[in-house]
Amino acid sequence: MPRAEANHTLARQWEMLKLLPPRPPGITAAELTGKLGDLGYDVTKRTVERDLNELSRLFGFTCNDERMPYGWHWMEGASLNLPGVSLGDALSLRLVEDQLRPLLPSALLRALEPRLQQARDKLAELAPSNAQARWARKVRTVPASLPLLPPQVMPGVLDAVQEALLGDRQVQVHYQRAGETDATLYTLHPLALVQRGPVSYLVATAFDYPDIRTYAVHRMRSAEVLEKIAQAPAGFDLDAYIASGALQFGAGQTIRLKARVDVALAQILRETPLSEDQSLGQVWNGFCALNATVQDTWQLRWWLLSHANQAVVLSPAALRADLTLRIAEAAALYGV
Structure with missing residues (x-):
């Protein structure tokens, strides 16, 4: 048997062992075939039955043949702790790996590194024959704002x-x-x-x-x-601290934003609203009336300034005055 095919078979059998319940009435060969199919393994019921019969001689599980359909389950006292990672675990670890790294303590990350490497290896090994193992290659998250390189942190x-x-x-x-x-x-x-x-x-x-x-x-x-x-x-x-707008920087006070936005920006805001209570009026002279309850933060000001040619703030007056000053300063820098 070629090495890749052998590894695929072992991975499938390992997943099957993970699916066995700890007690009667157990799981049938047909049910196992369906669950393995959900995991991306193209296998027949006959192959599953053959695997069950062969592996039951090596592992502590048995068939409950008291009534039809026969169900397979681990025997009482058998160890259910199988080493390695399942395909689902491997895929989950690979998808969240980059997000985990900056958040986990260094000692815990070092301890987790072999598990992360094992997940990468498992996906690479199964990718040629398993569509789900290729999923991590087909999805990405990208920042909505200008991507910046991470700053340098002093050692220790x-x-x-x-x-x-x-x-x-x-x-x-x-x-x-x-x-x-x-x-x-x-x-x-x-x-x-x-x-x-x-x-x-x-x-x-x-x-x-x-x-x-x-x-x-x-x-x-x-x-x-x-x-x-x-x-x-x-x-x-x-969570409450973050919801208050603290990480958007600013006073965090709630304001009622009223503005006029052009048709293009209005379409974006219909798809991704600023707030739960956002409302957009009818188009008039190429603009719509925008009303939304938002946090008064630097992030809000940066967003409004980035759409300065598409949005005109009407109130609050203090916000309008601040944006007017910043736009005038920018125009002066450009010699306008």
Whole structure:
């Protein structure tokens, strides 16, 4: 038997063993054939029956032949812990691998690396004969904004931040704020680590202050884990914090945005609304009236400025004034 065919057979048989239930009445050969088909294995019921009979001599499973149809199951006391990864596990690991890397502690990532490599190897081995194993080659996620390269992080800084966060301990960092030339010493109480595009942010409080802030990990010039226990604000919830707009930067206040947008931008907003309560009026003179409840953030301003030739903000007045000033400054830079 050619090596590739042998590996395919072994992979299929391994998946079949994973599908066996731990107790009677078990699973029939026909049901196993269907489930293997769902996993991308083109196999007949007769082949499955032959595999079951052969493998039952090597592994601790048996056939419940008390009534038809016969069901296969593991015997009582048999070990169900099969090494390796299933095809579904391999595909899942491969699809999330790039997202996992910046979020997992280094020690855990090192421990997981053999599993990730095993997933890559399994998909590569099965790809010629299994359509599902080729799925990872056919899907991608891409950033909606301009793709930027990740910033350089000082050696040891991310490890220290992750260690402090994992152990609920304080961390002392020399932090260089944007636009400043010198780093300032902070004692931080880590609350969470959030990946926003290519940048990692530590969500934390500083010293004894209750204010929750974000600290870009790449702006930390050094980091040292302290023995002192980190203190978390009562009731802190990471999901609620993110939902408040904190990671979009700004005051996070809710505003009612009113604007006129051209037909092209209106079509985009119909497909991907700004908010649950967004409304778009009828087209008049090439523009539609837009109303939406949004967070007042830098992200909102960047988005509005990127569509400055397609959208005119009517209110709030403070937002309109800020955008008017920025557009005038941009025009001056271009000599307009």
